[in-house]
Amino acid sequence: KNEVEQSPQNLTAQEGEFITINCSYSVGISALHWLQQHPGGGIVSLFMLSSGKKKHGRLIATINIQEKHSSLHITASHPRDSAVYICAVPDSGGGADGLTFGKGTHLIIQP
C-alpha cells in the first residue's frame, strides 16, 4: 500500500503570497491527484497528472516521478483559496481500487 505524506499540515499566509504544498509517496505510480476540500466540506478534483506540470488559473501542479514527489503551488493567493488541499494516489498503482489520500494541508489566507 502506498504511503502518502503531505507537508505542511497547516499553513497560514497573507493575501498575495506564493504558496507551496508538498506531497511525497512511497510506491511508484502512474498518476497523482490534487483535490480541494472547501470549508463547507465538498471535495473537488483540481489536477490529475502523471508527469511534468499542469496549470489552471493561479494553480500549478508539478510531479517528479523519479523522486516520488509532487508540489501544488498557488500564485497571488487570495482568501477564497482557504481550504484543505489533499494529495492522493491510486491504491495499487493501477487498476480499479480507489485512492490513498494524504491527511491534507489546511491553508488559511488572511486578507
Next chain:
Amino acid sequence: NAGVTQTPKFRVLKTGQSMTLLCAQDMNHEYMYWYRQDPGMGLRLIHYSVGEGTTAKGEVPDGYNVSRLKKQNFLLGLESAAPSQTSVYFCASNEQGPTYQPQHFGDGTRLSIL
C-alpha cells in the same frame, strides 16, 4: 447537472440501529466508491464497485455492506451501527478508475452514532 448526490446529508443514530446511505450519479460512470473521513486521518476507502452488480472491499470494509443493483446507484449499509462509525462519508465516481480519471465527489453525509 446534479453529478453525484448523497442522501441523507446528516443523520444521528443510536448504537445498534441500521441505516442505508444512498449515492446516485447521473454521469453514467462505471466506477463508484465509498470513503470515510475522520479527524486527523485522510479519506479511507470502504468499498468500491467497477460496474453494475459488482462490489469489492477497500481498506476499511468491516461493519459495512454495499450494493450496486443499478449502475447509477451505490448503497452503503450499516447493519448495526457502532460509535466507531461516526464519520463523514463521501461517495465518488468516475468512468475508468483512479489511474485514468479524476473522481467526482458527492457533498458528504455526516453520520453520528450515539
